[in-house]
Amino acid sequence: MLLRPGHRMRGLELVDTQAGGDVSRIVIGGVSQIPGGSALEKMRYLEQEGDGLRRLLLNEPYGDPAMSIDLIVEPQHPEAQAGYIIMEAMGYPLYSGSNTICTATAVLETGIVEMQEGLQELVLESPAGLARITARNVDGRVQSVTTQGEPAYVAARDLHIELPTYGPVSYDVVWSGAFYALVDAEKVGFALVRDEEIAMTAFADEFVRTVRPEFVEVHPDLGDVGPLPFVHFCGPLEPIDGEGFRSRSATYVHPGVICRSPTGTGTSARLARMYEQGRIHEGQWLDTISPRESTFRGTVLGPARVGVHDALHSHITGRAWILAHSQILVDLDDPLVDESDLEHLLG
Secondary structure, rough: OOOOOOOEEEEEEEEEEEEEEEEEEEEOOOOOOOOOHHHHHHHHHHHHHOHHHHHHOOOOOOOOOOEEEEEEOOOOOOOOOOOEEEEEEEEEEOOOOOHHHHHHHHHHHHHOOOOOOEEEEEEEEEEEEEEEEEEEEEEEEEEEEEEOOOEEEEEEEEEEEEEEOEEEEEEEEOOOOOOOEEEEOOHHOOOOOOHHHHHHHHHHHHHHHHHHOOOOOOOOOOOEOOOOEEEEEEEEEEEEEEEEEEEEEEEEOOOOOOOOOOHHHHHHHHHHHHHHHOOOOOEEEEEEEOOOEEEEEEEEEEEEEEEEEEEEEEEEEEEEEEEEEEEEEEEEEOOOOOOOOOOOOEE
């Protein structure tokens, strides 16, 4: 369908991908240049002046709140080949492992950055900073993506909350691109299997709503990053050959979403806490397994520093698959489209 001058019809070019079962919709065309220099500045502009794009693509009839959106933007940092802004049901996370894996795959397989056979280094600018990526490419396909994002650190330990329905719960809070509350799954009665997803959602929804008024944390470099958005359920650790560990896990995104993947930032958060506790060391790895049985691998690199906090550098490795390459049409006269802050964004 041709978009004629004067019509209030707009087109968006999309690449739908999935990593570990989580769908990331990559927007590669149709959005006007976003004001701001860095990916963080562009993200802040969308958050304050252009949130209609996130709502449009995550809600019916165009999308689903369980999806994520990644908007490709011009980077500011000279090392970066592309920038991206992440949009989810909870708002605008500064970094995400699964979204980075999906974005890197889409950038390479669509030719936004020319693909090289074998191992290829790629740098993407996220709102949290640079994501340094190694892609393994075979016969024109991205077979795996290993990404190093922002260092993770334990922000608060041994916290306690009394939930109206579930009673007392202990948790830690870790920064790994967003603030995560880490909860021992066995202690709250979950085996982290698919049949428990509805029950886990109900528990985590009540947990987040109860904790948010009490927990206020500011990132040393990024400042106010909003209210607590994530809960990560941690299963028991199983040692593997003295080299690493395996553990079931589940991540809740507020409001109302249990991730299909074990999530990259959730895995990084667990590594940071394990490293601080002396339970994992440089070169060792952790395979996290989601309720949908998908797996990411997190590998310990070494110590870092974030403000006054001891932190951890780590790698997350996974694979993404392209599901669709499409154009969607947005009629700004459609009553189901909130065009109030969309018209100036859609070229």
